[in-house]
Amino acid sequence: MKILLSNDDGYMAQGIRVLRRRLSDLAEVTVVAPDRNRSGASNSLTLDVPLRVLEIEPGLYCVQGTPTDCVHLAITGFFDFEHDMVVSGVNDGANLGDDVLYSGTVAAAIEGRFLGLPTLAVSLCTRPGSGGHFETGAAVAHRLIAEMLARPLDASLILNVNVPDVPLEALRGFRGTRLGYRHRSEPIIPARDPRGRPVYWVGPAGAQQDAGPGTDFHAIDAGYVSVTPLQIDLTRHAALPSLQGWLERIDG
Secondary structure: OEEEEEOOOOOOOHHHHHHHHHHOOOOEEEEEEEOOOOOOOOOOOOOOOOOOEEEEEOOEEEEOOOHHHHHHHHHHHHOOOOOOEEEEEEEEOOOOHHHHHOOHHHHHHHHHHHOOOOEEEEEEEOOOOOOOOHHHHHHHHHHHHHHHHHOOOOOOOEEEEEEEOOOHHHOOOEEEOEOOEEOOOOOOEEEEOOOOOEEEEOOOOOOEEEOOOOEHHHHHHOOOEEEEEEOOOOOOHHHHHHHHHHHHHHHO
16 A cells, blocks of 8 residues: 655645654555645646656655645656555645635645545644644544545545644544635735835635534534545536526527
8 A cells, every 4th residue: 555645834844744654554655745835826737847856765755846746746657656545734724615725735635636546635723822733633644544445435535634733532523524615815914025115915814604514614613523525526517507598598
């Protein structure tokens, strides 16, 4: 069993180092991760410049690119062997609701699924002063992966896992969830560079809006691990008949 491990926090991040150690009894783990923090990179793929891969130590590689670059390179020919699964994380911060559209952590898992492998994205819902219990996130990933090996899920699923930032014994259990929604993002933050020219920071994510029972937000707030099944197909199938009727007016 060979697991490809990646993230968007960079190859030196605490979460990926802890997860690499924790999964070593389940499989041969190879890390291919960005050379620096690439949070928010989403599914971007670098096509305008070549990518450089550095071997830091046996089994640990860093890429001057995005999380998607890392997984794509690793699966499409960089190695002379095949991987059996892609695991992304443990991310430093939640990937709940709308976050999945921007998340490099989730994007690494999606790329693995694009290329035909079962995938899992794991995020620790850290907050200021919450403790940074990455061992909890790694233990949760270990438990889920062991179960996936024993009882494989539908191969089309991408599991987006969010873990409360608490000691392992404080977790209340696991919940299958749907994605919630946030309010509109907070306003941009104007600033000045050292030469006095205007620059702008993207504002913080909005507060929870759709966070009721059944959502990933609700599960985390109640102390449960949230496991959300994602899919690649973004088609709004239910809208196709009405869309076709609308288009027929254009066709005449």
